[in-house]
Amino acid sequence: MTDESDGLHVLLGGYLLGGLSDADHSAFTEHLRTCAACQAELGQVSGLPRLLALAGPAGGPHLSPDAEGDAAAAPSVSDDEELPRLLSAVARRRQTRRRWFTAVAAAAAAVLFGAGLWLGPRLTAPPELPTTHVVAAPAPGSSVRVDVALVTRGWGTQLDLDCEDMPTSGQLTLYVIDRKGGSTAAASWRGTPTGYSQLTGATALRPNEIQRLEIRDGKGQVLASATT
Amino acid sequence: MPLDDEAVAAIYREHGPMLRRVVWRATSDANRVEDIVQEVILRVWRQAPEVDNLRAYLITTARHLIVDQHRASTRRPQQTALVDLPVDDADLDRALDQVLVEEALGRLQPAHRDVVRCLYYERLSIAETSTRLGTPEGTVKSRAYYAVRHLRAILDEMGVTR
Numbered sequence: 001m002t003d004e005s006d007g008l009h010v011l012l013g014g015y016l017l018g019g020l021s022d023a024d025h026s027a028f029t030e031h032l033r034t035c036a037a038c039q040a041e042l043g044q045v046s047g048l049p050r051l052l053a054l055a056g057p058a059g060g061p062h063l064s065p066d067a068e069g070d071a072a073a074a075p076s077v078s079d080d081e082e083l084p085r086l087l088s089a090v091a092r093r094r095q096t097r098r099r100w101f102t103a104v105a106a107a108a109a110a111v112l113f114g115a116g117l118w119l120g121p122r123l124t125a126p127p128e129l130p131t132t133h134v135v136a137a138p139a140p141g142s143s144v145r146v147d148v149a150l151v152t153r154g155w156g157t158q159l160d161l162d163c164e165d166m167p168t169s170g171q172l173t174l175y176v177i178d179r180k181g182g183s184t185a186a187a188s189w190r191g192t193p194t195g196y197s198q199l200t201g202a203t204a205l206r207p208n209e210i211q212r213l214e215i216r217d218g219k220g221q222v223l224a225s226a227t228t
Numbered sequence: 229m230p231l232d233d234e235a236v237a238a239i240y241r242e243h244g245p246m247l248r249r250v251v252w253r254a255t256s257d258a259n260r261v262e263d264i265v266q267e268v269i270l271r272v273w274r275q276a277p278e279v280d281n282l283r284a285y286l287i288t289t290a291r292h293l294i295v296d297q298h299r300a301s302t303r304r305p306q307q308t309a310l311v312d313l314p315v316d317d318a319d320l321d322r323a324l325d326q327v328l329v330e331e332a333l334g335r336l337q338p339a340h341r342d343v344v345r346c347l348y349y350e351r352l353s354i355a356e357t358s359t360r361l362g363t364p365e366g367t368v369k370s371r372a373y374y375a376v377r378h379l380r381a382i383l384d385e386m387g388v389t390r
Contacts, residue, residue: 013372017347019354024369045380051329051388052348054322060330083237086266090236090273196234 009038016045132207136215136226146215146224150207157210159186159201167191170218176203177212236273243286244269246331251290253327254320260297268293284387291324325388332382340375347372 011028014020020028032038136146143165151158159174166172174187187201203210207228214225244265251268252261268290272282279285298320333341346357347368354372358365383389 010370010373013343013374013376014347014354014369016376017344017372019347019352019357019372021354024354041377045376048376048379048383049348051325051383052344054326055329055333060326060333082262082266083240086236086240086269087233089266089270090232194233198234 009035012038012041012045016042016048130207132228134213134226134228136213136224138224139222142223144215144223146226148213148226150210150228152207156202156204157207159203159213161187161197161199161201161215163197163199163215164195166195166197167217167223168193168195172197172218172223173216174201175214175216176201176205176210177214178205178209179211181211183214232273236269239269239272239282239286240266243283246283247286247290250287250324250327250331251294253330254294254324264290264293264297281385281387283385287328287387291321294324295320328386328388329383332379332386332388335382336375336378340371340378343368343371344375344379 008028008031011020011024011031014024015028015032032042130152132150134148134150136144136148138144144167145164147162149160151160157176159176161174163172169191172189172191173185175183176186177183184203184205186203187199189197189199191197210228212225212227215223217223247265247268248261251264252258255261255264268286271289271293272286277285333344336344342361343357346352346360347354352360354365354368357363358368361368363371
């Protein structure tokens with residue numbers, strides 16, 4: 001795409017929202033006749049004006065600079081008060097819900113992606129990152145359960161840990177052992193009363209440079225290890 | 229199993245405020261907002277959907293729940309009806325879409341929101357918007373372009389696909 005057509009391409013916004021000068025309007029209309037990319041893009045967003053019209057004459061509370069707070073605000077609620085009520089309802093209706101977890105993880109990724117959208121212009125879904133899953137075997141005398149997802153990143157490896165039946169207190173550390181036997185801490189955290197924790201560590205090593213992962217307690221005792 | 233607690237609490241913290249705004253503005257009943265929001269999250273937790281877009285799923289569930297409650301209250305007139313509810317489902321759908329579009333506008337970054345307000349709602353020209361915002365015309369044009377793309381993406385993510 002040449003610089004000139006880039007300049008015209010961007011006029012799509014004003015074309016849709018209104019406000020282009022007559023000269024720009026003619027230039028974009030002319031450009032649109034021959035530019036398949038702009039035609040496709042216009043097709044994707046052409047429903048917007050009708051949706052925007054729904055939002056009242058001034059675009060609703062978020063758009064009126066003065067009314068930002070009150071009009072848009074729902075009755076304020078303290079999470080501290082309401083969350084226990086919700087969780088006790090969960091306890092009443094509790095069923096085994098392992099699959100739910102996958103959904104939440106996927107949703108969390110979607111949320112992150114959504115947040116990124118309005119910070120940057122990238123509109124296509126990010127490619128799925130190459131990920132390997134391993135289950136760390138508990139050391140003798142230990143009953144911990146640790147699932148590890150090794151996600152290949154440009155900077156190294158992201159280590160997503162799901163830990164269950166962990167010690168309920170004390171410090172825990174994730175060590176990454178490389179092929180030469182050198183070990184580095186990649187995350188440290190505290191035991192929780194539920195014995196459950198979910199966390200993410202990071203290492204500069206690439207997945208194929210990682211020989212082993214170990215989760216150790218505060219005394220350096222290995223609770224679980226995984227060979228990749 | 230504590231996994232559920234963690235998951236439900238995460239959803240509640242992440243999406244609760246948005247759901248509360250949507251439900252409140254669609255029903256105008258402050259007393260029921262929290263109940264409806266919690267019921268939405270409980271339903272979604274029980275259904276454990278395998279979805280890519282949890283936000284859209286929560287909003288759809290809220291929509292169904294509000295419609296159901298509305299129908300129930302019209303069947304039982306002695307029960308306090310949800311205040312200010314539109315008469316039929318089509319009106320209710322429109323009201324919800326309105327709320328969602330306003331919510332989406334609220335999620336645009338401020339610079340983009342200003343441009344949408346000036347160009348679309350105030351019907352200003354690019355030149356007038358440039359003067360109003362103290363921003364060069366070229367920047368207004370490119371912001372209008374990115375505002376449109378971002379708004380479309382935000383609405384898609386909320387499940388408003390029209």
